[in-house]
Amino acid sequence: MTQTEIPFLFMRGGTSRGPYLNRADLPEDLESLAQVLISIVGSGHPLNIDGIGGGVAVTTKVAMLSKSEDEWADVDYFFAQVSVEDCLVDFKPTCGNILSGVGPAAIEMGLVAAQDGETAVNIRAVNTEARVAAVVQTPGGKVSYEGDAQIDGVPGTSAPVALQFMETVGGVTGAFLPTGNLVDVIDGNAVTCMDVAMPMVIAKASDFGLTGYESAADLDENRSFFAKMEALRIKAGALMGMGDVSESVTPKFGLLAPARAGGTIATRYFMPWNTHPTMAVTGAQCLAACVLTPGTVAEGMAAKPNETPAPITLEHASGSIDVMVDYAQTDAGFEVISAGLIRTARKIASGSVFVPQSVWAGV
Template sequence: MTQTAIPFLFMRGGTSRGPYFNRADLPDDRDTLAQVLVAAVGSGHPLNIDGIGGGNAVTTKVAMLSLSDDDWADIDYFFAQVSVEDGTVDFKPTCGNILSGVGPAAIEMGLVKATGTKTRVKILATNTGARVVANVQTAPDGVVYDGRAQIDGVPGTAAPVGLQFMDTVGGATGAFLPTGNLIDTFEGVDVTCMDVAMPMAIARADAFGLTGYETVAELNENRDFFARMEAVRIQAGEAMGIKDVAASVTPKFGLLAPARDGGTVAARYFMPWTAHPTMAVTGAQCLASCVLTPGTVAQGLAAIPNESPAPITLEHASGMIDVLVDYALNNDGITLNSAGLVRTARLLARGEVMVPRRIWEG
């Protein structure tokens, strides 16, 4: 046989989807692992025609699960962002949408036992060190996927997966404000560099001559904007202490504008070389934290709730996402305790994905 078979679950997590593997079924060596994931997804072609990817960055994501050695966690969640066309893999970031499926996947894999009508799974996101509690709807025969929860960007309804994110500050850079400033200026654009769940460079849409209400298609067609944004992102990332920024998806980039549909603020999120069709769960936490922090680029864009936990609603390209932020003001901005979101997930398929044996013999 000229191919190696690797067991996997194919799941939608939030507004993303991809293969979920047991880490024990994959090579230990990071370089070989990257080659296996590129082959499995089909990176190197805009349609991922020779793999199970979907031709978009939200459909070329990979979750790898294992029992945790951490005293707190049940499951270690190791994430990989596989590029659509470049044949590369980025192990630096994590993904909150894919994380929505980690609790259900852990139960499906037999790594966690379902308990009653709701199973609590404690997850360590090993890429960033974030700790997340996932509350998964369950029954005696396993995970319950049917339900009434609806998230913008996904058709229909499904069972809710409640996520509570902790220890998300400074996971990639070691600091809430990696540059030490509330606002920096790069290429003439005021930017807030912030590391909450995901390191981000955040600016106002009007700084680029945009309204902040553009569709994904309109943004992706605006190559002049992307060229300018990328120059700003690279300088911001370097100022944040991130290495090889031009070749990495971190820091991600976000734009803010006043809300127009009843939310707290309008936001657009970039992955970073295309616009996100909805909103990343990690990005939503960082953007919400930016909105709540006095003196950032978000100052004056929104009416800030005078309470904690504070409900922040981000208007994104496909609807809205709600983030409940438990925080306190301090002299340096805010102290973030945790952020809560509700997502959904669904098991789409299970089986074996095949990769050429010349890449890995298994």
């Protein structure tokens, strides 16, 4: 045997896709783990021709699951973002779209027992320590992928997966506003640096000479914008206490513009070296929190709901995404309590994926 066999599920989670693996079937040390994931995905080639990646950042993501020792959680979810071409693996962020498939995958793997009708799966996001309560459709004690729920960026309809994100503030930086400011000026641009579910640098599209309504393809072709954005993102990362982020996908970058399709606000989200074709679930929570927080760069750009939880609709490059934000305005300032979303997932394949024994000889 010249290759090591690893069991896997291949799933779409939200608007992302990738392998879902049992953490027990993988190397314990992160250096060896990174090499295994690079081999599985096929990083190092723009088409990921020697692996199962899809050649774009939303299809080179990996979920690793295990039974949780946390008293609250049923399953631990460890996420990895594998680069398409650079043979790099980033274990710092989490991914809310891939998380959409964690509940179904945990049941399919036998890590969580299915109930008849619906199954609640409490998930601990290992990378950021966020807690997420998922509800999976399980009629007859089997995961169902058939249903009427529709999310922009995915064709057709599927069974809904309800997600409630808790304890997401400061998961990476330790603070809601990592720089201590509602607005920072970097390279002459006003930005809000915020850490809710995902650390982000958020700016107005108009400050970059953009409308905020450009397609993902048009933005990806605008390399002068990306050069300016990346220089700003690296400086913001340092101000946020994240060190040198030049080879990290965090903090992510987001642009805001007034809504034009009936939503709360128009957004574009970057991964960060190309444009997200839709919207990250984690990024959506951070952008929604930015809209609701007084004094950020979003101030005056959107009509804020008066109720709490507050419904926020973010227009993105492929449609829109709805986020329900539970928050409080206290003497200490604005406080995010939780955020709820509806996503979908689908099991595409299951079996074994193989890596050369020269990469890893196995458990």
